[in-house]
Amino acid sequence: MAHTEVDKRDSVKARRKRPFIIEFYSSDVGKKWAMALSGILLLGYLVAHLLGNLKVFLGPENVDLYAEALRDLGGELVPRQSILWLMRIGLLLAYSIHVHAALSLWWRNRKARGSVGYQTRTTYLAATYASRFMAYTGITVFLFILFHLSDLTWGPANPDFVYGDVYANIVATFERVPVAILYIVAILALGAHVRHGAWSLFQSIGINNAKFNKWRNKLAYGLTAFIVLGNISIPLAVQFGILKL
Amino acid sequence: MDVILSVWRQVGPDAEGEFVRYEANDIPDHASFLEMLDIVNENLNTNNEEPIAFDHDCREGICGMCGMMINGQAHGPQLGTATCQLHMRKFKDGDTIRIEPWRAEGFPVVRDLTVDRSAFDRIIEAGGYITVSTGSAPDANLIPVPKLAAEAAMDAAACIGCGACVAACPNSAAQLFTSAKVSHLNLLPQGQAERFSRVADMVDEMEKWFGACSNHGECETACPKSISIDFIALMNRDYIRSKFQQGRLAGQR
Structure with a gap:
């Protein structure tokens, strides 16, 4: 028994050497916490981004001024675009943590089934399509973000791109039918991802209370409906000629 | 009632396993799922074949020994009960039932439907x-x-x-x-x-x-x-x- 006690003491020492946050993140439960907390940030971003985007319905000047206001956050107090870049770095950091935790948990879970998996098709009773396809909807959203940035932020995927001319860029890109379809499909994948994530995060961070529990699912559905309908309305409005130059 | 079983047979932890088809005939519909397997095993014994290994103990749903995947569902189609409390009346005459052990890296198969927990x-x-x-x-x-x-x-x-x-x-x-x-x-x-x-x-x-x-x-x-x-x-x-x-x-x- 003596050697096991020494082993135990060694492992406690090794554990203490690492900072608390690394120690916590190295566990699967910790990674789920990280995914939930970064998920909350990303959900907040999705809502804020959509609220800003919906300004296209208020006319070209309105949305162009909104984009300019984002670049000019902080006014004369700080260098131009600095606050915007801070927010972008924060977003990128949250997204990186979310993706890293997701990939390592996905890998862990794949290994956990063992070398011989079930030979019979599993009957799912509680798992939803949204929960089972989180990895795939997540990858879809990642690829979509790459396209979305090169379409409306950097410009190469949009032949009529003019820097700062937000309204014209949106109309130009959504007038192309394949692009409008691509956006709608990607937003539906994002919706499925949000539907499970916005509910699941409460479990991961242990917010579970009989009085509050019935609202967790309703909140997830509400957020999903807002994000999906809001985002889809823009390509549809361009396609149906409601938004035009 | 008569049912057809497709049971995972595996002789040891490192052996290759496969599904083997058994016909379970004249099963009383008030037999539990484990009793149905007992009847099948009796017949296998009579024919000098190796019986199907499965875990069981109290057979009243409180010990946690029994358990198998039945048609892709843990403990079978009846919710809130262990395999021993599942009765054959939950199945129809002529049904094909696929039985597999629990599958997990942490639960290696010992033999047939028995896993090491x-x-x-x-x-x-x-x-x-x-x-x-x-x-x-x-x-x-x-x-x-x-x-x-x-x-x-x-x-x-x-x-x-x-x-x-x-x-x-x-x-x-x-x-x-x-x-x-x-x-x-x-x-x-x-x-x-x-x-x-x-x-x-x-x-x-x-x-x-x-x-x-x-x-x-x-x-x-x-x-x-x-x-x-x-x-x-x-x-x-x-x-x-x-x-x-x-x-x-x-x-x-």
């Missing part, structure tokens, strides 16, 4: 106990337990450790088992002294063997005791608290 014992050893000085029994009701705590702890303590949660989980995660065992003691006054070391140690041990939780909720449905995934949330909360707690106490160790 010692990983659960390792998790219990890590913290599923309270430290008390033994001796004569203490006076009853010496420690007041709030009614709500007693009820919730009892709901968690209903876990019989059969492993259906791991078997049903798409990630082979043991969060429902571990959280039930953690909560059972963490909710009671007797469990408070070791509350945070318990959750940290049991979660760490669990993660050596099993996957991570994706909040699918399959475990809750498969559980023969219908234990709620609310306990998983409770465990997640205590786990992060344990990290802060440990830091605060580090200087005193």
